[in-house]
Amino acid sequence: MQIDCRNLACPEPVIKTKNALNSLKIGQTLEILVNDIAPKENIKRFLSKNSLSYELSQNNDETTIKTVKTNELKNTSTDEYACEVANLDKQKVIYLNEESAGSGAVGKGLLSKFLLAMLNLETKPKAVICVNSAVFMTTDRAHVSYQALKNLEANGVEIYSCGSCLEAYKVVDKLSVGNITNAYEIMEMLSSYEVIKL
CATH class of the missing domain: 3.40.1260.10 (DsrEFH-like)
Structure with missing residues (x-):
């Protein structure tokens, strides 16, 4: 499955990722397309909190995050992803x-x-x-x-x-x-x- 989270404000990309993962069976793959740093970092954090590994591939300013559902989601709250991720783009x-x-x-x-x-x-x-x-x-x-x-x-x-x-x-x-x-x-x-x- 692939979901398009480009140009979406937080926390919508994380919510879409959560809903997509909940609809998948164990062993199925999800690809998430993003084009901004805050959604990318928030999705990575959400996946890590749920013990799901991921791979990143870059195409210009767009990133594809690929993950395989290896377990059911445990940390499903999206409250902490409501705001832009502070200082991620600050060198x-x-x-x-x-x-x-x-x-x-x-x-x-x-x-x-x-x-x-x-x-x-x-x-x-x-x-x-x-x-x-x-x-x-x-x-x-x-x-x-x-x-x-x-x-x-x-x-x-x-x-x-x-x-x-x-x-x-x-x-x-x-x-x-x-x-x-x-x-x-x-x-x-x-x-x-x-x-x-x-």
Whole structure:
């Protein structure tokens, strides 16, 4: 079965998806066609809450969500899908105040793993902002997170280092990933994007 949920306001796409699934027998397939991010994310969340796996295929600005009914629906309330999904289309920036996520060598290694994990995200962050001791990651080629930042930069993620911090640590001339920024530009980014602090 295929249902067309293009140009429908929330929660109607989820309601149509629920009704279609209720009409299917176990083992039957449902394809849902959407062309906006909020219905897509809401339908994905509804399917996940009902332990149904799905596949996505993209055709320009249209997405087809394909799922197989493997069990009866348990979470059928659609109240939480009434509004647009907040901040889904708002790009994110990663704000790093330190060169580690926690203390010691474990913290440094952990932050490196977080940065490497970003490479596998479907939607990568707009930028990584390094302030305070985080600037050592953009200036020390031997740093455990240096290569992760280089890989992110190669994949289109902007890398910024605080100029005042570089000067304070006397490593301005060693910057080898991304660009230098200042307090005003950092605050502008923090106020324009959704911020994740590690």
